[in-house]
Amino acid sequence: MTTRARFIGSEIYRGSSYGAWHPLRVPRVSTVMDLARALGWLPDAAYIRSPRARPAALHAFHTPDYVSALLAAEETQQVAGETRARHQLGTPANPVFPEMYRRPATGVGGALLAGELLRDGGRLHLPGGGTHHGLPDRANGFCYLNDPVFAILSLRHHGARRVAYVDIDAHHCDGVEAAFARDSDTLLVSTHEENRWPRTGALEDVGSGQVFNLPLPSGAGDDAMALARDRVILPAVAAFRPDAIVLQCGSDALEEDPQSRLAMSGHAHLSVLRALMPLAPRFLLLGGGGYNPWGVGRLWTAAWGVLAGHALPDRLPEPAQAVLRALEWGNQKRVKRPPAEWLTTLVDPPRPGLLPDLLRDRVATLESRLVAWV
Incomplete structure (x- = not known):
């Protein structure tokens, strides 16, 4: 088994945008690639250019009608009303833009390749992955295709019998849960902000018994993630004994991200990553949410550094x-000038945050379920 870390990326993300007013107008994957190369962390031997998934391959999860509609929308750059209503293409959340098929299909191509490359073990970073809201017949929550689902399917196809999927994005992984909630060979663990879109992922959801959702209250910081890590995430994954782990590492739980009211520093995410890496021979790290260009670029670069064994x-x-000074965040009023630490460091100081009794009670509820499940 090899433990050499590899990075799957693509130039399609450079300059590709959902539009001037969309939260995903910001550069993300290209920033990670540029930062990692500037740090000497991404030699040619570690970098793999992501292939693009072919339409037929997408039918393993998405309906042929939906895939055809997505292809047609990219080709014509327009969507008819009936298609918009059925497939949620051409909406404010899921707009028409020039790479609306090619960009997500590149994420799926990387996910499919990851399962093959991890056949004999190893670690991979796919920052263009993590689009966990996509549903079989429609786009959902900025996600046109669901690459985490394809990553799990590919890992299975290439020998991993049991896959643990851990999601620490600020938004619940509704599309992945829809695919695998009844699959006893897939563990699903999600931390996400309560009362945040898509408002799924309730504490009570159990699927076939291997679904563990922990809604976090607004203001939750590093201490909340540490509690979740030590008393829910790690015990669940260790008890499951997976052949592979997929970690969706959305950065929108960071305090500076505009799409949640969580208050974490990057230390929260990196602590989960470090703790999970030894628990399975195959490890796939995905991106996900992240809408502050400095926050997402710094965190995912730091995560790649940890995965590849570099000192931060x-x-x-x-x-x-x-690289960081060159970033822009157009059409927003929240940050006029980035703070100095956003330009000079990868990780901000720890942010302990809140640990209300309600959160402790939820963790205790999941601990009781874990005992019964094991």
């Missing part, structure tokens, strides 16, 4: 700082 610098070298 206290202060970034000048070439890496130049």
